[in-house]
Amino acid sequence: MNKITKYVLYDIIRNRFVMGYTLLLLAISMSFFSFESDPNKGLLSLLNIILMVVPLVSIIFSTIHFYNSYEFIELMSAQPLSRKAIFLSEYMGVATSLSLAFLVGVGLPTLAFGGGESSLILIMSGFLLTLSFVSLAFLASVITRDKAKGIGLALVIWFYFSLVYDGLVLSILFSFNDYPLEKAMLVLTALNPTDLARIMVLMKMDISALMGFTGAVFQDFFSTNYGLLVAMFILMSWVVLPITIACRIFQRKDL
Amino acid sequence: MIRAEAISKSFGKLNVLREISVQLEAGRVVAVIGPNGSGKTTFIKTLLGMVVPDRGRVLFTNQAITKQHTYRSQIGYMPQIGHYPANLKIKQLFEMMIDIRNDATMQLDEDLVAAFQLKALFEKPLGTLSGGTKQKVSAALAFLFNPSVLILDEPTAGLDPLSSEVLKDKIQKESQKGKLILITSHVMSDLDELATDVLYLQDGSVQFYKTIAELKLETGESKLGRVIAQLMSKIPQMS
Numbered sequence: 325m326n327k328i329t330k331y332v333l334y335d336i337i338r339n340r341f342v343m344g345y346t347l348l349l350l351a352i353s354m355s356f357f358s359f360e361s362d363p364n365k366g367l368l369s370l371l372n373i374i375l376m377v378v379p380l381v382s383i384i385f386s387t388i389h390f391y392n393s394y395e396f397i398e399l400m401s402a403q404p405l406s407r408k409a410i411f412l413s414e415y416m417g418v419a420t421s422l423s424l425a426f427l428v429g430v431g432l433p434t435l436a437f438g439g440g441e442s443s444l445i446l447i448m449s450g451f452l453l454t455l456s457f458v459s460l461a462f463l464a465s466v467i468t469r470d471k472a473k474g475i476g477l478a479l480v481i482w483f484y485f486s487l488v489y490d491g492l493v494l495s496i497l498f499s500f501n502d503y504p505l506e507k508a509m510l511v512l513t514a515l516n517p518t519d520l521a522r523i524m525v526l527m528k529m530d531i532s533a534l535m536g537f538t539g540a541v542f543q544d545f546f547s548t549n550y551g552l553l554v555a556m557f558i559l560m561s562w563v564v565l566p567i568t569i570a571c572r573i574f575q576r577k578d579l
Numbered sequence: 580m581i582r583a584e585a586i587s588k589s590f591g592k593l594n595v596l597r598e599i600s601v602q603l604e605a606g607r608v609v610a611v612i613g614p615n616g617s618g619k620t621t622f623i624k625t626l627l628g629m630v631v632p633d634r635g636r637v638l639f640t641n642q643a644i645t646k647q648h649t650y651r652s653q654i655g656y657m658p659q660i661g662h663y664p665a666n667l668k669i670k671q672l673f674e675m676m677i678d679i680r681n682d683a684t685m686q687l688d689e690d691l692v693a694a695f696q697l698k699a700l701f702e703k704p705l706g707t708l709s710g711g712t713k714q715k716v717s718a719a720l721a722f723l724f725n726p727s728v729l730i731l732d733e734p735t736a737g738l739d740p741l742s743s744e745v746l747k748d749k750i751q752k753e754s755q756k757g758k759l760i761l762i763t764s765h766v767m768s769d770l771d772e773l774a775t776d777v778l779y780l781q782d783g784s785v786q787f788y789k790t791i792a793e794l795k796l797e798t799g800e801s802k803l804g805r806v807i808a809q810l811m812s813k814i815p816q817m818s
Contacts, residue, residue, distance in 0.1 A: 327675065327678045327679050328675065328679070330675075331664070331667060331671055331672075331674075331675045332664065334666070334667065334671065335664035335665070335666045335667045336666075338666040339666060392662075393664065394662075395658065395660060395661070395662035395663075396662060396663055396664060398629060398658065399656070399658055399661070399663075400679075401627070401628070401629050402627045402629065402651060402654065402656035402658075402730075403651055403652075403676070403679050403680065404648050404649050404650070404651040404652035404679070404680060405648055405651075405679060406648045407648075576631065578588075578590075578624075578629065578630040578631060579624065579629040579630065
């Protein structure tokens, strides 16, 4: 399988867009850490940017890349390789290159200037977020053969998880605020990878007091190692599930 | 060598292949021809397992190809349009293919690499190549592993006259070794030189599958182009 991955990776790493993405992340991280005297504040600002930029770039780049590689994937499927191997190699190539961009652009500066446990959680969750949105992108790409529709679908997924979902959760909170919703909130958070990543970092930063009563419940749950592990596990299923479904579809698909 | 048993395929309401049954034998050069949209490419893709037929099956040396992939090590495929990762060098593409098909005993056939002088371009990224050069790369890759079946989709389209001759010589040479070669093309003069049989598809069904000698005898024409023109005018147009 890694026979193809190696070359896909080799191709993408020299792609100008990925280089630009790395430099952009690097510039953002560096500026936040140099403007803020308190590294924790820098980390918080960085978190907000990452939660928007990383999913967007991951999902759009991966979708476009998949459609542009279509003829190449066709040629690969004329070789003695199983569909699964071809698909997962493509995934590995794209996911590895975008993760590398993230780790260089955000990981290195955060480790250098931030430090501490919350930085590690930030890097970890950003990394998993990258993988999960690449997964979602591959799912969007196998659903339709049309490039424009695929990119549209990818954008809708991003919009939904980054903007629409929070609005929905808020409206649920307002409509049912007579009921104890804390447990329900935990579940709702798990259903959105971006929220999950956000909560994981926030809880490590000890600012849950800002989040009212729900914050206290979250704090109880997520600040324990057990809660953190569960969150990490759910975030990982956001990586594994979409790509597994996508792979199933791809195996039966007509190229 | 390859047998299609009543394969049918539809995309939505469009019946692209209808009950196609053919037997393709080693040593033959079969020209797959037909009007645009007659199902030629879909037929070829079905043989390669890229398209899964709704009904019927394809057998490769008497083995059904459903969910198999190892049989493809005996097929060399040259796609209609070669799109390769833009930042990869030609050399790396070749390395990758050799990696994928790695077999220590295999003797690489680098005739076309030499004839097209690709070694001189080995360090060039694939994104910077012209359409014709990409076509040469695709051709060289299809022949590289000495496969017993060659499937060539519009092989000479986009090649300059000299390279086109080089490729045709190579096809002839390989067919004399007893390989099965499938060619789709709209250039009848090329097929006239190369092919031994004609598989004519229209609206997804086989109109006729005969040897060129037979066809010429039947129609009394000496050129394949005229033969096909005469036969096409007799086939009722469905669409």
